[in-house]
Amino acid sequence: MPAQVITITSGKGGVGKTTAVANIAVALASGKSKVVCIDGDIGLRNLDVILGLENRIVYDIVDVIEGRCRLKQAMIRDKKLPDLYLIPAAQTRDKSAVSASDMTRLVRDLRADYDFVLIDSPAGIERGFRNAIAAADRVLVITNPEVSAVRDADRVIGILESEEKGPASLILNRLNPALVKSKDMLSPEDVLDLLAIELIGIVPEDENVIIASNRGAPVAYDMKNRAGQAFRNIAKRLKGENVPFLDLDAQGSLWERIQRLAGRK
Amino acid sequence: MNETQSLLQIKGLRDGLLITMDDASWEDQRAALITQVDGQPAFFQGARLALDVASQVLHVNELVEIRDQLSERGIFLWAVISESPTTEKTAQLLGLATRISKPRPEELRQYSVEDLGEETSLFINRTLRSGTRIEFAGHVVVLGDVNPGAEIVAEGNVIIWGRVRGMIHAGSKGNTNAVICALDLSPTQLRIADQASAVLKPRETPQPEIARINEEGKLQAEFWSAR
Numbered sequence: 473m474p475a476q477v478i479t480i481t482s483g484k485g486g487v488g489k490t491t492a493v494a495n496i497a498v499a500l501a502s503g504k505s506k507v508v509c510i511d512g513d514i515g516l517r518n519l520d521v522i523l524g525l526e527n528r529i530v531y532d533i534v535d536v537i538e539g540r541c542r543l544k545q546a547m548i549r550d551k552k553l554p555d556l557y558l559i560p561a562a563q564t565r566d567k568s569a570v571s572a573s574d575m576t577r578l579v580r581d582l583r584a585d586y587d588f589v590l591i592d593s594p595a596g597i598e599r600g601f602r603n604a605i606a607a608a609d610r611v612l613v614i615t616n617p618e619v620s621a622v623r624d625a626d627r628v629i630g631i632l633e634s635e636e637k638g639p640a641s642l643i644l645n646r647l648n649p650a651l652v653k654s655k656d657m658l659s660p661e662d663v664l665d666l667l668a669i670e671l672i673g674i675v676p677e678d679e680n681v682i683i684a685s686n687r688g689a690p691v692a693y694d695m696k697n698r699a700g701q702a703f704r705n706i707a708k709r710l711k712g713e714n715v716p717f718l719d720l721d722a723q724g725s726l727w728e729r730i731q732r733l734a735g736r737k
Numbered sequence: 738m739n740e741t742q743s744l745l746q747i748k749g750l751r752d753g754l755l756i757t758m759d760d761a762s763w764e765d766q767r768a769a770l771i772t773q774v775d776g777q778p779a780f781f782q783g784a785r786l787a788l789d790v791a792s793q794v795l796h797v798n799e800l801v802e803i804r805d806q807l808s809e810r811g812i813f814l815w816a817v818i819s820e821s822p823t824t825e826k827t828a829q830l831l832g833l834a835t836r837i838s839k840p841r842p843e844e845l846r847q848y849s850v851e852d853l854g855e856e857t858s859l860f861i862n863r864t865l866r867s868g869t870r871i872e873f874a875g876h877v878v879v880l881g882d883v884n885p886g887a888e889i890v891a892e893g894n895v896i897i898w899g900r901v902r903g904m905i906h907a908g909s910k911g912n913t914n915a916v917i918c919a920l921d922l923s924p925t926q927l928r929i930a931d932q933a934s935a936v937l938k939p940r941e942t943p944q945p946e947i948a949r950i951n952e953e954g955k956l957q958a959e960f961w962s963a964r
Contacts, residue, residue, distance in 0.1 A: 538822075568822060568825060568826075569822055570822075571820045571821075571822065572820075573792070573820050574820075619885075623867050623884075623885050623886045624867070626866045626867040626868075626884050626885070626886060627866060627867040627868040627886060629866060630866030630867060630868055630869060631868070633866075666882075666884060666885075666902070668864060668882075
């Protein structure tokens with residue numbers, strides 16, 4: 473089956489696009505899918521750092537496009553997962569080094585041999601964003617439960633609709649159930665109510681995500697971590713599995729937790 | 738002539754002409770363009786021209802050559818659009834634009850209405866998302882929401898069958914009798930004629946509301962209720 477090409481984008485910066493790409497990629501590749509990640513943020517490359525592959529970069533996406541190396545040469549195999557590859561962005565160039573048709577061509581060459589191609593989009597709605605969505609079969613829009621991030625996500629969804637990219641799906645990142653409960657944070661319902669697109673995952677706020685990213689070992693590796701679990705669930709949903717959403721109020725009382733462990737609740 | 742024409746597509750833009758080339762040999766296309774121009778000097782005289790050269794890789798001397806040839810014929814080449822980064826760079830070097838801004842239809846719609854009679858209205862059957870701006874010289878009716886960051890500017894009344902969380906300006910040309918009604922009126926800002934009002938707090942249980950300018954000349958919203 474030819475690869476599913478998925479772009480992750482947000483409009484606003486800093487909501488967790490790159491972290492999400494890394495974690496979903498790790499989750500997919502752990503589940504025996506062959507995955508290629510493309511860092512579409514030319515000039516501000518990050519995905520390599522989060523995947524812990526920074527020191528292995530020899531060639532990058534611009535080298536491929538400008539014909540200085542073959543595609544395979546720019547694909548870095550992950551340290552732990554043999555089915556996970558990264559095509560890094562160029563750090564010394566900018567967005568104008570890549571065009572939408574370059575991106576489409578590159579992805580076309582990957583489709584036959586892999587199950588998933590994940591593209592990390594830069595922030596904004598300019599050229600880099602357009603390049604990143606050009607080749608996508610499916611777009612995941614990621615947002616935080618913050619008014620500004622949601623508004624930017626809304627804008628991006630509007631653009632995707634006008635480009636007839638098919639319906640986008642939503643990842644709600646860094647949700648803090650306690651703040652939602654005290655009505656100090658937008659709830660998933662508030663966000664979905666406004667954006668009116670399909671929800672594919674809710675990732676709870678967790679400092680381990682940042683710690684893991686800094687170590688270059690995405691949190692999706694950590695089988696006990698709830699944010700990691702949320703990303704693994706997103707990966708499963710991308711494969712078409714029907715996975716129930718995490719119960720985010722699960723940090724309940726000790727008694728409730730014991731009951732849950734005992735399988736009684 | 739027929740054969741050369743097939744290489745080129747000419748389109749009128751708001752502010753000039755756009756000529757689209759394909760990936761055939763540059764020399765042929767250049768010649769075709771010049772032939773075409775020489776064939777209809779009156780049409781091209783004084784034109785502002787943008788050139789879309791597909792993925793042709795062009796260097797300074799090639800672009801300079803065509804620019805000069807065009808300018809000899811009274812045509813101003815102002816933009817070269819290309820998929821090739823090399824060509825883009827060359828064009829930028831020569832001070833040519835590399836993008837012609839096509840306003841995306843989604844972002845700014847300015848509807849022109851021949852008949853500005855009072856009954857002219859625009860019906861929009863979808864949610865207006867952030868970044869969308871609707872301008873209309875009549876009434877506007879929306880079946881859907883108006884999200885924050887979206888704007889409607891209408892010379893007449895505005896009626897929203899949905900939630901309003903964006904900005905709405907009714908009676909934009911000074912009609913103080915204009916009204917704004919919505920099932921849930923929680924906008925970032927409302928304006929009627931030259932009156933503005935900010936923030937009507939979102940309510941737990943929304944009720945249909947109608948906003949208008951009252952006798953004191955202030956913008957005021959009141960609930961609608963079936964008696």
